[in-house]
Amino acid sequence: MTHCIFCQIISGEAPADVVYRGLGVMAFRDTRPQAPTHILVIPTRHLSSIGEMQPGDVDLVGGLIATAAKIAESEGLHQGYRLVMNTGPQGGQTVDHLHVHLLGGRQMTWPPG
Numbered sequence: 001m002t003h004c005i006f007c008q009i010i011s012g013e014a015p016a017d018v019v020y021r022g023l024g025v026m027a028f029r030d031t032r033p034q035a036p037t038h039i040l041v042i043p044t045r046h047l048s049s050i051g052e053m054q055p056g057d058v059d060l061v062g063g064l065i066a067t068a069a070k071i072a073e074s075e076g077l078h079q080g081y082r083l084v085m086n087t088g089p090q091g092g093q094t095v096d097h098l099h100v101h102l103l104g105g106r107q108m109t110w111p112p113g
């Protein structure tokens with residue numbers, strides 16, 4: 001059994017509120033939502049972070065962003081939303097399986113914390 005919680009969600013070993021499954025991509029609701037809509041979009045192949053991206057992963061990461069945009073539409077986030085990719089310890093990454101946060105449903109502020 002893998003120690004990666006997101007790989008466990010992909011395999012069904014761990015539960016999740018799944019909102020989307022596509023070719024090489026999956027999305028589910030964050031268990032500690034930071035906005036009314038907070039969804040994580042992940043590749044179904046383990047890749048630890050943007051820092052580990054290889055040239056061949058460009059389409060994969062582009063696909064995550066395109067999927068996030070599609071989900072934002074289906075979630076009714078017509079006023080806007082924020083996509084975030086925390087990378088590494090100082091970037092605030094706590095799960096080492098690449099993911100895009102889709103946050104929406106409230107006014108976002110800048111700068112982020």
Ligand code: 5GP
Nearest residue numbers: 005016028029030031032086092093094095
């Ligand atoms: P990071 O801090 O790495 O950018 O984001 C990881 C996110 O995963 C956090 O927002 C955290 O709440 C979420 N998370 C951690 N463990 C689980 C889990 O088991 N299930 C779900 N749905 N989200 C999780």
Ligand code: ZN
Nearest residue numbers: 004007046097
């Ligand atoms: Zn993983």
